[in-house]
Amino acid sequence: MAADSHPQQTRRKTAIASFGGWACDAFDYQLFGLALPLLLASWKLSAQEAGSIISVALACAAIGGPIGGYLADRFGRMKILTSSIMLVTLATFGAAFVSSPWHLMLLKGVQGLGFGAEWAVGAVMLAEIAPSRQRGLFLGFMQSAWAVGWGAAVLAYLAATYWLTPETAWRAMFLVGILPAGLVFWIRRRLPA
Numbered sequence: 001m002a003a004d005s006h007p008q009q010t011r012r013k014t015a016i017a018s019f020g021g022w023a024c025d026a027f028d029y030q031l032f033g034l035a036l037p038l039l040l041a042s043w044k045l046s047a048q049e050a051g052s053i054i055s056v057a058l059a060c061a062a063i064g065g066p067i068g069g070y071l072a073d074r075f076g077r078m079k080i081l082t083s084s085i086m087l088v089t090l091a092t093f094g095a096a097f098v099s100s101p102w103h104l105m106l107l108k109g110v111q112g113l114g115f116g117a118e119w120a121v122g123a124v125m126l127a128e129i130a131p132s133r134q135r136g137l138f139l140g141f142m143q144s145a146w147a148v149g150w151g152a153a154v155l156a157y158l159a160a161t162y163w164l165t166p167e168t169a170w171r172a173m174f175l176v177g178i179l180p181a182g183l184v185f186w187i188r189r190r191l192p193a
Contacts, residue, residue: 015138018122019145021085024180025115026149027156028092031177032057032108034157042167054107060112061119067116068113069124074190078126080117085180087114092177100180 032054039045050152064084072080090109098104123139156176160169 001030001178005007011129011131011138014126015141017081018126018142019148020183020186021081021118021122021145022142023145023149023152024085024116024183025088026144026146027150027152027180028088028111028177029057029093029115030153031156031173032095034153035173038161038166038170043101049101053101053108056105057108057112057115060109061116064113064116064118065120067113068120071117071123072121081121081125084114084118084121085183087111088118089178089181090176094174095177096171096174 012164035051039051068080068084088111091107091114095104095107098107126138126142127135156173157169160172160176162175164172175185
């Protein structure tokens with residue numbers, strides 16, 4: 001079925017789902033960068049340890065894209081899109097309970113895999129359903145979701161650091177990372193598999 005032949009309502013729902021998924025991933029992904037100064041102080045992390053955690057997350061995101069694309073072709077875009085959002089969300093939530101930098105690195109790696117998969121699958125899904133003359137607009141709309149996620153992460157940071165001590169603020173920020181899981185259930189109810 002050509003992209004131009006999809007009903008407008010389906011295109012709109014797919015655009016909202018892709019936007020929401022990317023915003024949620026940005027929110028969860030950016031929480032770590034904002035929590036990093038708190039972690040450096042709480043755990044006495046070195047710059048090298050912090051850089052290693054970030055590097056693992058980015059390397060796993062690069063791997064997650066092709067894996068997500070392969071799985072989406074095999075099992076369906078919507079299943080992999082929702083699974084990847086859930087993976088990012090659960091990894092972020094789990095980071096609130098870590099007790100060492102190695103545990104955090106492992107979860108950031110898992111988060112990176114989901115992050116890479118979600119971007120690849122969401123962008124392809126949106127490009128497939130967008131009208132050919134508006135494909136750039138649709139993808140630009142999805143890309144703008146990054147700023148929304150970033151802004152939400154900043155608000156979570158400001159709230160956590162205002163009301164909590166640094167030792168608990170970073171944990172609270174990661175706990176809030178579970179909120180995007182609600183989007184997964186919304187996506188699954190609104191869009192076809």
